[in-house]
Amino acid sequence: MRNASLDRRILAITVPAFAALICEPLMLMADTAIVGHLGRAELAALGAASTILSTVVGLCVFLAYGSTATVARHQGAGDQRRALEAALGGVWLALLIGVVLGTLAALTARPLGAALASSDRVADLTTDYLLVASASIPAVLLVLAATGALRGVLDLRTPLVVMIAANVLNVVLTVALVYGADLGMRGAALGLVLAQWAAALALVGQVVRRSRHTHASARLRWPDVTRAGRDGVPLLLRTLSLRAVLLLATLVAAGFGDASLAAHQIATTIVMLLAFALDAFAIAAQTLTGHSLGAGDAAGTREVTRRVIAWGFGFGLAAGVLLAVSAPWVARAFSPDADVRAAAVPALLIVAAIQPLSGVVFVLDGVLIGAGDGVYLAWAGLVALLVYAPVALLIRETDAGFTWLWGAYALFQATRWVTLWLRQRGDRWLVLGAR
Known part of the structure; x- marks a missing residue:
């Protein structure tokens, strides 16, 4: 109940x-x-x-x-x-x-x-x-x-x-x-x-x-303004790492030719569309986590975390299955070009496969933001970027192909999942009270 x-x-x-x-x-x-x-x-x-x-x-x-x-x-x-x-x-x-x-x-x-x-x-x-x-x-x-x-x-x-x-x-x-x-x-x-x-x-x-x-x-009131600024800096650094990944992926995709770059835009558009829904669950995680921690309810915070993880995984699984089944038609809806569709479908299948994982990543990100754990999120984002960047650059240098680039994105999301999952299993982020 x-x-x-x-x-x-x-x-x-x-x-x-x-x-x-x-x-x-x-x-x-x-x-x-x-x-x-x-x-x-x-x-x-x-x-x-x-x-x-x-x-x-x-x-x-x-x-x-x-x-x-x-x-x-x-x-x-x-x-x-x-x-x-x-x-x-x-x-x-x-x-x-x-x-x-x-x-x-x-x-x-x-x-x-x-x-x-x-x-x-x-x-x-x-x-x-x-x-x-x-x-x-x-x-x-x-x-x-x-x-x-x-x-x-x-x-x-x-x-x-x-x-x-x-x-x-x-x-x-x-x-x-x-x-x-x-x-x-x-x-x-x-x-x-x-x-x-x-x-x-x-x-x-x-x-x-x-x-x-x-x-x-x-x-x-300058103390409130400066406090908001200090709290925001780690979240800004976290966002910068995510933006850097998107920029690097676009640059590498461009090196594989027009068809790959067009296919990359299709896959990125689908990722961003799914991100809106997952971000809504993350907002629920932020809000409820902040409320329960402020009320000094550690057990309630753990329960919120478990439930939002279940929702994130469930939505990600459903979205992934739907995308996997519809990937050829999704690619066709965006482009009549056969080469673009041929490049886009494998990328969309990778996106579909990692959606359950992405759902958990989004909600755990929201939980830790709600807990005010921005410094850890900034470091976690940097770690994920440092794992992704060499792999993406290696794919470019070896001309491994566009599909491998989206495989690297799956590695990026898996790295984020590891860092966030390990954090939520501990207690250092469970700081109770108003501050």
């Missing part, structure tokens, strides 16, 4: 978390469809600019993860005021980082656009888009921090509702500005900026309203 109750709590977090997570790629898909009708150059420019923006945001995802863990721990300890003060510290940190990164993006828009563009016209359009869209960076980081804070207090509904509204607003504004006002790429960027700032103000406003109910101060 206890398992059934815990399963309901896990799903009560996972389902709305997943729905909120897919709102961001849906916003990009909408922009792609709208801009795509302007022409090939405009679509290429959007692709280049989106790569830059998504990299910046991806590296700052620690603002959400760190906020969830800290706020959940204080909430679990029964100190709602301190939970909200910690949340606001993360919000202030997001604003400060966002202003700096947004300014840098605007100042470097032209060289960045030229570096990623395929022609002079695309470079000019990329620059036009980035000059405007850079203003959305502080808003997106505020959304991350506020969403993480609200997850920490088990409010999953507000981020979901706000992000759905932001998606609708983005479509309306972008169509109006691109076609109605005839602003082209600048109109698409402006629609994104306005929608993201609307979402940021709504979510931050909800955090501030909650803080007033607990008499928590909403003013800038």
Whole structure:
């Protein structure tokens, strides 16, 4: 009966978390469809600019993860005021980082656009888009921090509702500005900026309203900001190691030719799609782990860990079986090219085979983030990168082939599983209480 109750709590977090997570790629898909009708150059420019923006945001995802863990721990300890003060510290940190990164993006828009563009016209359009869209960076980081804070207090509904509204607003504004006002790429960027700032103000406003109910101060408090920054550094390093693996894999795949690079994009797209669902389970693990540790409940934390591992493995197994059966059709849906499909299918089968393992990796990552064990996660990420990188480079030097590259990815996930599994079996991460 206890398992059934815990399963309901896990799903009560996972389902709305997943729905909120897919709102961001849906916003990009909408922009792609709208801009795509302007022409090939405009679509290429959007692709280049989106790569830059998504990299910046991806590296700052620690603002959400760190906020969830800290706020959940204080909430679990029964100190709602301190939970909200910690949340606001993360919000202030997001604003400060966002202003700096947004300014840098605007100042470097032209060289960045030229570096990623395929022609002079695309470079000019990329620059036009980035000059405007850079203003959305502080808003997106505020959304991350506020969403993480609200997850920490088990409010999953507000981020979901706000992000759905932001998606609708983005479509309306972008169509109006691109076609109605005839602003082209600048109109698409402006629609994104306005929608993201609307979402940021709504979510931050909800955090501030909650803080007033607990008499928590909403003013800038440097100790809370610096503490959020210190907690975020290890998670940033962890994310950097994951990004390095993706970048290295793309560079190696490119060396095997156009068909392999195209097949690599197919496999990577499927991995990222599955990651959204697994990340939703990881968010449940973060939140529930933080709450139970904050409440001083070691046994309850162990039970949460066991159940989220079961869910991660079960979902990974089901997804893996489905992908293995459908791999030829998935490849065909992405490309009519026979060479691309021939390269993609074996890679997809490897992805399918490691999905149960990946499911466990994701949820254990969430458990340790919820426990505030970021330093260990940073070292674990570095170990996995150091295992993967020489193997990937050896595959490139020996021209072993594209399929072996995805075999190396399976090794990377297995290394992550070993490091995370060994950690959760011990007690060093089971730190009870509000800190």
